[in-house]
Amino acid sequence: MSERLKNFIVPILAVILGMLAGTIIIIATGYNAGQAFYALWDGAFGDIYYTGETIRQVTPYILAGLAVGFAYKTGLFNIGVEGQLIVGWLAAVWVGVAFDLPKVIHLPLAILAAAAAGALWAFIPGYLKARFHVHEVIVTIMLNYVALHITNYFIRYVITDNGDRTPDIPETASLRSPFFENITDYSRLHWGIVVAILCVILMWFILEKTTRGYELRAVGFNQHASEYAGMSVRSNIILSMVISGAFAGLAGSMEALGTFGYAATRSGFTGIGFDGIAVALLGANTPIGIVLAALLLGSLKVGALNMPLEAGVPNELVDIIIALIVFFVAASYMIRILIDRFSKKGVK
Amino acid sequence: MEYIIEMLNIRKEFPGIVANDNITLQLRKGEIHALLGENGAGKSTLMNVLFGLYQPEQGEIRVKGKPVKITNPNIANDLGIGMVHQHFMLVEPFTVTENIILGKEKTVRGKIDLKQAEKEVQEISECYGLAVDPQAKIADISVGMQQRVEILKTLYRGAEILIFDEPTAVLTPQEIQELIQIMKTLIKEGKSIILITHKLKEIMEVCDRVTVIRKGVGIGTVNVNETNPNELASLMVGREVVFKTEKKPAVPKQAVLEIKDLHVKDARGIPAVNGLNLEIRAGEIVGIAGVDGNGQTELLEAITGLRKSENGSILINGKEVKNLPPRKVTESGVGHIPQDRHKHGLVLDFPIGENMVLQTYYRRPYSNGGVLNYKEIYKKANHLIKEFDVRTPSEFTLARALSGGNQQKAIIGREVDRDPDLLIAAQPTRGLDVGAIEFIHKRLIEQRDKGKAVLLLSFELDEIMNVSDLIAVIYEGQIVAVVDPKQTTEQELGLLMAGSKQKEAGE
Numbered sequence: 001m002s003e004r005l006k007n008f009i010v011p012i013l014a015v016i017l018g019m020l021a022g023t024i025i026i027i028a029t030g031y032n033a034g035q036a037f038y039a040l041w042d043g044a045f046g047d048i049y050y051t052g053e054t055i056r057q058v059t060p061y062i063l064a065g066l067a068v069g070f071a072y073k074t075g076l077f078n079i080g081v082e083g084q085l086i087v088g089w090l091a092a093v094w095v096g097v098a099f100d101l102p103k104v105i106h107l108p109l110a111i112l113a114a115a116a117a118g119a120l121w122a123f124i125p126g127y128l129k130a131r132f133h134v135h136e137v138i139v140t141i142m143l144n145y146v147a148l149h150i151t152n153y154f155i156r157y158v159i160t161d162n163g164d165r166t167p168d169i170p171e172t173a174s175l176r177s178p179f180f181e182n183i184t185d186y187s188r189l190h191w192g193i194v195v196a197i198l199c200v201i202l203m204w205f206i207l208e209k210t211t212r213g214y215e216l217r218a219v220g221f222n223q224h225a226s227e228y229a230g231m232s233v234r235s236n237i238i239l240s241m242v243i244s245g246a247f248a249g250l251a252g253s254m255e256a257l258g259t260f261g262y263a264a265t266r267s268g269f270t271g272i273g274f275d276g277i278a279v280a281l282l283g284a285n286t287p288i289g290i291v292l293a294a295l296l297l298g299s300l301k302v303g304a305l306n307m308p309l310e311a312g313v314p315n316e317l318v319d320i321i322i323a324l325i326v327f328f329v330a331a332s333y334m335i336r337i338l339i340d341r342f343s344k345k346g347v348k
Numbered sequence: 349m350e351y352i353i354e355m356l357n358i359r360k361e362f363p364g365i366v367a368n369d370n371i372t373l374q375l376r377k378g379e380i381h382a383l384l385g386e387n388g389a390g391k392s393t394l395m396n397v398l399f400g401l402y403q404p405e406q407g408e409i410r411v412k413g414k415p416v417k418i419t420n421p422n423i424a425n426d427l428g429i430g431m432v433h434q435h436f437m438l439v440e441p442f443t444v445t446e447n448i449i450l451g452k453e454k455t456v457r458g459k460i461d462l463k464q465a466e467k468e469v470q471e472i473s474e475c476y477g478l479a480v481d482p483q484a485k486i487a488d489i490s491v492g493m494q495q496r497v498e499i500l501k502t503l504y505r506g507a508e509i510l511i512f513d514e515p516t517a518v519l520t521p522q523e524i525q526e527l528i529q530i531m532k533t534l535i536k537e538g539k540s541i542i543l544i545t546h547k548l549k550e551i552m553e554v555c556d557r558v559t560v561i562r563k564g565v566g567i568g569t570v571n572v573n574e575t576n577p578n579e580l581a582s583l584m585v586g587r588e589v590v591f592k593t594e595k596k597p598a599v600p601k602q603a604v605l606e607i608k609d610l611h612v613k614d615a616r617g618i619p620a621v622n623g624l625n626l627e628i629r630a631g632e633i634v635g636i637a638g639v640d641g642n643g644q645t646e647l648l649e650a651i652t653g654l655r656k657s658e659n660g661s662i663l664i665n666g667k668e669v670k671n672l673p674p675r676k677v678t679e680s681g682v683g684h685i686p687q688d689r690h691k692h693g694l695v696l697d698f699p700i701g702e703n704m705v706l707q708t709y710y711r712r713p714y715s716n717g718g719v720l721n722y723k724e725i726y727k728k729a730n731h732l733i734k735e736f737d738v739r740t741p742s743e744f745t746l747a748r749a750l751s752g753g754n755q756q757k758a759i760i761g762r763e764v765d766r767d768p769d770l771l772i773a774a775q776p777t778r779g780l781d782v783g784a785i786e787f788i789h790k791r792l793i794e795q796r797d798k799g800k801a802v803l804l805l806s807f808e809l810d811e812i813m814n815v816s817d818l819i820a821v822i823y824e825g826q827i828v829a830v831v832d833p834k835q836t837t838e839q840e841l842g843l844l845m846a847g848s849k850q851k852e853a854g855e
Contacts, residue, residue, distance in 0.1 A: 209720055211718050211719070221695045222694075222696065225691070225694060228692040229674070230674040230676075
């Protein structure tokens, strides 16, 4: 079996195995599995409203997946997408509420502010890695907590006076789309999906078509050969983290300017940044794979909301199923061995 | 005479290629049997079939006359077949004994009886003349010693038939002699050996018979005492091979590389190059001869900008390049065939085509305003693949999938094609077969004849003597002598490399 076909089949098998394991758990806990999966499907795509909500959920997943995938392609593991997303969220809202500008300037400015904030937040681990060989996993994990509490501080004491949430952003900075809302029966679907798709193309273009992308990939695969070839390993590591962080910041702006329209103090993480790791892993770090994986994870998340209503299944079970799917993808080595064994038997 | 192992008419196919076609190898008890073939001829495939890693499509394997099916390495082990791998499979922080017993530990109430194991290792090592310290850590012993541990591992597991996969590729000349002694002792103690190699000298020295394969096809088996290196080489390559590289006398012109009083520290901060002086002129090849670890690596890294120099100067075409970044050095007209082609020479996970522009990707016509022009890149790659006879399924094949010789040809093509004034070739033929070596030597001499300066670093004295116009001997970070290869001997060079003064060595 060709390597390419295998790369395609392994995630699909992982999803199927995850669903199977989920079925067993649903049955074991005394619920009706058929009803549960029907409710899941119904909740994600059963109605145009749900479809709109699913696509809305997919939007930040795509961007978070791109952030993890981009860093991974250049040999870095960005666990800090969550933190970069949170600072991006705040930056977008801040620009939204602080300025009074025409929409053509205001909205792009708010989006770019989010990208810049995420990029800056990711620059720190990138620089520390390049300059002092500090492992990026440690720094990014720690910076997630710093981001969480600093943004809370800014919301409470800088943007508002002891408030729990910022004012709503004006229409000039909003991604909301009456057109999308109309055709999806008033779901919260917004223009962000267009931004996300453009970013998918952008990631592919940067990595595969540009001179910079060539360097980034070379550094990711072999730092020694890159140095020998005259590339600057340090600046490529920093740049890779910065671009990754910019994608993460954009993911934050999707929530800020599209779904919510404000930023609120929070006691825990959004989870989108961590789900982005699963998205990138499931999508094998390729742009198209990330879109498909985001679609899967997004529809599971949104569809899950319907499971308690329609089938009486607690939606925690859906989190377990998602976790199992990710587990089977992470264990793809095991699936590869199984495929090899089966295809060998088939030949005989 | 009785055959201990027979591989009869073996055929092994991979998608798209036949790796082994109708190969027969019969090993007699108590002989050293060479398996000779170019890189990529199918030697490793054949041995992996014997070792149970691959299943043959056709053919039969017999051990002591009985047909057997070897479906995994454990069965091979049980049949008494042991493999000494080219790349050692050792746990560095473990001791010699711990490595040898790994997987076969004998325990007393859940605890490993190390004392007993050490005694057993000692006994085996004395029996076969394999002196090792059972308590030494792998990380602390030399490559030659590590290889002995690999041999002991197979013996500890009761191997009767030992397969050596290119065992001398990593050894110094002295260690090679020791290994040859060990192999002879093993035979005396009743073992049988298959030696995979492409070094004809070794075959002539230790082997009884030799089986030749070429491009996956068995050519036949000959008795070593009825053949000669020339015949073996032409059997292996399929045409006449010239050993002594033909070359016109050098016509050196102006100096291209001038190094004065160079000082460089190694990775641990210890001085490795100590006031080194060297000059290479256009139109000549200067070979650097020396025992590994006398500052060669640091010298090359300092010239190419990969390592900072302390003081001194490095001039290329009269311009100072000391401590310039690698790209600036490359752009001042330096080509570099690096010592370690996997570490520095190639991005193994890139297609071979993308590897062909590793230093030029950012320049026109490969890049226009920051966007790559893949049409031009692959046009160049195709041109180099043809001109330098790089055997690859296509320009899109990952560099990893190519054989060592073809990877090296690709690197040489890339470096030569940039038309550098100074070409640095560090161990350019390491691990390659005679056909590829001949090709590479010709290319180096071609560069010289075009008026380029060539710096050749090699640990093979044959190569240094054969290709260089001048030999610079390096010892403890200094060039201690510059000699004319026509007026010196391997003996004299050996003494100079060991640190004796030129006068004494000449006497």
